Amino acid sequence: MKRALLIGFLVASLMLAGCTGQQGSGGSQEGGSGSGNSCDIKSPPLFKEGVLTVATDKPAYPPWFEGNPEHYSGYEGEVASEVAERMDLPIEWVVEPFNKSYAPGAKDYDFDINQITITPEREQAVDFSEGYFDNAQGVLVLKDSPFADAQSISNLKDARMGAQVGTTGLEFINETVQPNEEPKVFETTNDAKSALESGQIDAMVTDLVTTVYLRDFEIDNSVVVGQYPRNEQFGMLFEQGNPLVGCVNQVLGKMKEDGTLQELEKKYLQQYLSVPTLEK
Amino acid sequence: MNGPTLTLENVHKSFGENEVLKGIDLVVEPHEVVCLIGASGSGKSTLLKCVNLVEPIDSGRIVVEGEEITAKGVDANRVRRRIGIVFQAFNLFPHMTVLRNITLAPREVLEMDRQAAEKRALGLLERFGLLDKRDEYPDRLSGGQQQRVAIVRALAMRPGVMLFDEVTSALDPELVAEVLSVIKELADEGMTMLIATHEMGFARDIASRVCFLDEGKILEQAPPERIFTSPENPRTRQFLQRIIAAGRL
Amino acid sequence: MTSGNPGVQPDPREPAGAPGVERGSKMLGSRAVLVSSASTMLFFAVIAVVVVLAPGSEVVAERFFSPFHLWQSTVGTPSTPSVVGAFLLNVKIFAVSEVLILTLALVIAVVRQIPGPVFFPFRMVALAYTDLFRGVPLILVLYMIGFGVPGLGLEFISYLPDVTYGIIALVLVYSAYVAEVYRAGIESVHESQNAAARSLGLTRWQSLRFVILPQAVRRVIPPLLNDFIGLQKDTALVSVLGSIEAVRAAQIYGASQFNYASYVVAALLFVLITIPLARFTDRLISRDKRRREAGAVA
Numbered sequence: 001m002k003r004a005l006l007i008g009f010l011v012a013s014l015m016l017a018g019c020t021g022q023q024g025s026g027g028s029q030e031g032g033s034g035s036g037n038s039c040d041i042k043s044p045p046l047f048k049e050g051v052l053t054v055a056t057d058k059p060a061y062p063p064w065f066e067g068n069p070e071h072y073s074g075y076e077g078e079v080a081s082e083v084a085e086r087m088d089l090p091i092e093w094v095v096e097p098f099n100k101s102y103a104p105g106a107k108d109y110d111f112d113i114n115q116i117t118i119t120p121e122r123e124q125a126v127d128f129s130e131g132y133f134d135n136a137q138g139v140l141v142l143k144d145s146p147f148a149d150a151q152s153i154s155n156l157k158d159a160r161m162g163a164q165v166g167t168t169g170l171e172f173i174n175e176t177v178q179p180n181e182e183p184k185v186f187e188t189t190n191d192a193k194s195a196l197e198s199g200q201i202d203a204m205v206t207d208l209v210t211t212v213y214l215r216d217f218e219i220d221n222s223v224v225v226g227q228y229p230r231n232e233q234f235g236m237l238f239e240q241g242n243p244l245v246g247c248v249n250q251v252l253g254k255m256k257e258d259g260t261l262q263e264l265e266k267k268y269l270q271q272y273l274s275v276p277t278l279e280k
Numbered sequence: 281m282n283g284p285t286l287t288l289e290n291v292h293k294s295f296g297e298n299e300v301l302k303g304i305d306l307v308v309e310p311h312e313v314v315c316l317i318g319a320s321g322s323g324k325s326t327l328l329k330c331v332n333l334v335e336p337i338d339s340g341r342i343v344v345e346g347e348e349i350t351a352k353g354v355d356a357n358r359v360r361r362r363i364g365i366v367f368q369a370f371n372l373f374p375h376m377t378v379l380r381n382i383t384l385a386p387r388e389v390l391e392m393d394r395q396a397a398e399k400r401a402l403g404l405l406e407r408f409g410l411l412d413k414r415d416e417y418p419d420r421l422s423g424g425q426q427q428r429v430a431i432v433r434a435l436a437m438r439p440g441v442m443l444f445d446e447v448t449s450a451l452d453p454e455l456v457a458e459v460l461s462v463i464k465e466l467a468d469e470g471m472t473m474l475i476a477t478h479e480m481g482f483a484r485d486i487a488s489r490v491c492f493l494d495e496g497k498i499l500e501q502a503p504p505e506r507i508f509t510s511p512e513n514p515r516t517r518q519f520l521q522r523i524i525a526a527g528r529l
Numbered sequence: 530m531t532s533g534n535p536g537v538q539p540d541p542r543e544p545a546g547a548p549g550v551e552r553g554s555k556m557l558g559s560r561a562v563l564v565s566s567a568s569t570m571l572f573f574a575v576i577a578v579v580v581v582l583a584p585g586s587e588v589v590a591e592r593f594f595s596p597f598h599l600w601q602s603t604v605g606t607p608s609t610p611s612v613v614g615a616f617l618l619n620v621k622i623f624a625v626s627e628v629l630i631l632t633l634a635l636v637i638a639v640v641r642q643i644p645g646p647v648f649f650p651f652r653m654v655a656l657a658y659t660d661l662f663r664g665v666p667l668i669l670v671l672y673m674i675g676f677g678v679p680g681l682g683l684e685f686i687s688y689l690p691d692v693t694y695g696i697i698a699l700v701l702v703y704s705a706y707v708a709e710v711y712r713a714g715i716e717s718v719h720e721s722q723n724a725a726a727r728s729l730g731l732t733r734w735q736s737l738r739f740v741i742l743p744q745a746v747r748r749v750i751p752p753l754l755n756d757f758i759g760l761q762k763d764t765a766l767v768s769v770l771g772s773i774e775a776v777r778a779a780q781i782y783g784a785s786q787f788n789y790a791s792y793v794v795a796a797l798l799f800v801l802i803t804i805p806l807a808r809f810t811d812r813l814i815s816r817d818k819r820r821r822e823a824g825a826v827a
Contacts, residue, residue: 099780102787104592105585125592125787162771166784171608184691184771185781191676195771198680200691332728361730371725375743375817384739385729419819437729 039246041087046244047110048092052084055096055109061189063213063268064115069093075209075268076113079132080236082260086251098166101237102126110244112237115207117168127240129248131233132261137172138211138275139228140196140204143221147202150225152279153177160184162192162201168232169205176228193219212272226278283346285310285441285472286331291340293323293330300326302496304340308441308474313467315483315504316476318493319519324476325368327493328443331474332363345440361389364434365443368450370426372418372433378405379414382433390437397436404432408462424455428462435466442466444475480523484508492516593789602782602791609785612794615778620802622696622764622774627757629700634707639737641712655708662705668766671698675770695767703760710752714745747817754810758803775799 039045047053056065056076066074071081072093084091094109101112102125117135118128139156141147147159156177162184163169173183184201186192189210195201197219204211208227215222238245255261286308293301300323308314316324329335331342333349333356342350349359373381382404383397392400405411408428418426427447434442444463448456460482467473467486477483483490484504491501492513500513511517580586605611640648640655662670675694679687718741726736746753768777775795782791 099783102783103789104588119785121785122787165777165780170781171785174608182773185768185773185777186771187769191769191771194676194680195691198676199682199687200676200679200771334724334728357727357730357732360728363728365728367721367725369721371721373722373725373740373744375747385731388735388739389730433729 039243041247044244044247051092052089053092053109054080055094055112056114057098058095078264080113083251107239116237117232118235127238127245128235130252131235133234135232136208136227136229138208139225140211143223148223159202161203162195163205164189164192209269209272224275227275228278287343289341292338300496310472311470312488313473315487315490322493323496325445328445332365362440364439366430366434366447368446370430374418377415378429382436386436423451424458427459441472446476598788598790602794609782610773610778612775612778612791615773616775616798618774619764623761626696626699630703633704637708638711659705662702667702670702671769674698691770692772695770707756710749714749718744750813
């Protein structure tokens, strides 16, 4: 009995600390996201001196990442590399599982780029750069599925839907589609793919680009039913309060201005974006 | 019924290389109480276990109440119903109450219904002064009580012959008497019994006949008055002398 | 007599002259109780101080123990399922699986030890079964059954809900382990019990059913419970096939809100169902121990 009380005391005191922690979120460091003022691009605050350390998950999928993990190409690979180049820094790639990317404490890298959607809730815990890609949801079904010629969200109400955990796909399903059957959630895109192929789910939702890639290269007899933009942007993920965000935003801003970002998009993603939009 | 209750003819039994019974010939007539005496390892326990078919024999015959139980195709389970045996370690079933210990076999083997089985069990318990223990678990009983329950458990099957394998050897001395008095009662009622024992005084008191077993052979058998006072075989004499010297006779 | 409480009577059920640990500590006075309470409190206070004073403690507290997030993950949001609600799936999977496992494992254990040459193939099948399913990791079995069987397209069998496949995988794997536990229990019952039962005329099956198995099962309650508890956690793996149970729900919340409080909620739930089970088992064990120490074994 006493033991239970003491453990309760311990937890309660930590929760109390949590309360105060929340009011003063951001801790003791200055510099919110978005402001370019407190980062000197000539000598930016880096995890490792003289190098831009960038993290992503493993395995890293095309067309976001292609080629040798030492120097990734692909859309995100090249966006990051371009940022490094413009900051006059060599780039070094490290691995960070998605689930760990939002853990508290210091990060072992400068930023994480991994198709992470910017949301206000997430900004309570980390800092994001400006968006570098506008994401839409994609819905993938097998050709012989009764849902293959769905044209609107309401056509999908009876579908058994699946999404990968941690993606905004699940939110899209729950908030927008609201299917009659509870959606299934999978650890990886691969598992969702297996479920689709074995008939355990009717439709798979993930980001549009990946959906189309799967259709073209991985799942025979599949069709992308449509896309659904949700005003989502991918951003690079930084440790909360890291002033480096300012520098990166500066560079990103330039890349948008001079059309570099668009070129990269054309180069890697163009073929994956021409999909009809689903109606409500 | 006529004819002997139990006959052993030239029974041999080995455990691997070791021959434990080297040709046993023994006859037990109805209502006889035959005591087996002899040193440890002489084969007394093995003999009893062969009689109730716990151990298969290597050669020879055993006949119980006219049926050759060692013949091919004999249903051992059926035979064992007719033979009651009580062991040195009481071997009560610890997860069952005393009453259930006793009624288990009558209900499952003899297919008696619960009431009848319990009636029989309670009658026996009462007879031997254990009625108040009927809902106890064996761990709450003294050694002597447990052994008496073990005897009752065997009796509940109404066997034609009772075998006792050193049933008091594991008991504290002060508990031995209560068990022996139960066996004596059974003897007085005419139960045919084959008893392996170290208790010489008891054997002298109760036995119709005493057999001395030595290294797998029955060296001598005679009524107790004769065998204890003037044994013929020198090894018998040797054995009894040692017993007397140990103060156990 | 030891110092302390001269008025305490020895427990009549303890064998005389055997001072058990329990009896010994009953004899300790209130002073010892005071000292142990004080030292326990001090111990936890030190830990609490160290943790609270750590540099990252505020952030960790907010990220793991924030009351807002603890609450929100418990009740759920429009886009994230409630961890508590999802935990009901774990409970359901666990309840159904455990019953099936206890049964199937018993069958396998009994088949393993049926004597006689005619039963050789059955013994071999049981042996192969335990080797196979103790060898293959559970996650692989889940994948093979959960994605493989539906892929075959067989009538009826391939169209079951994924939770069913999950339960099948759990039952197949755990039955192999539990069968070995049963087998150890059966072999630990002294042969004299079987001898006594057979001597009364009971058949081999009757002896097994009424005498051996009841004792065998009681003896292996601790390792059975251990497997039980492991099973409770392994129910989370069924999420690999798509259904949302507590850990997955925690993960969904975590990814959406970038907060780990949901995991704390899930962990608490798992602990909460383990504790009563553990205490209940302790009681079973001590009750059985008393009974077992009757004079049974020579």
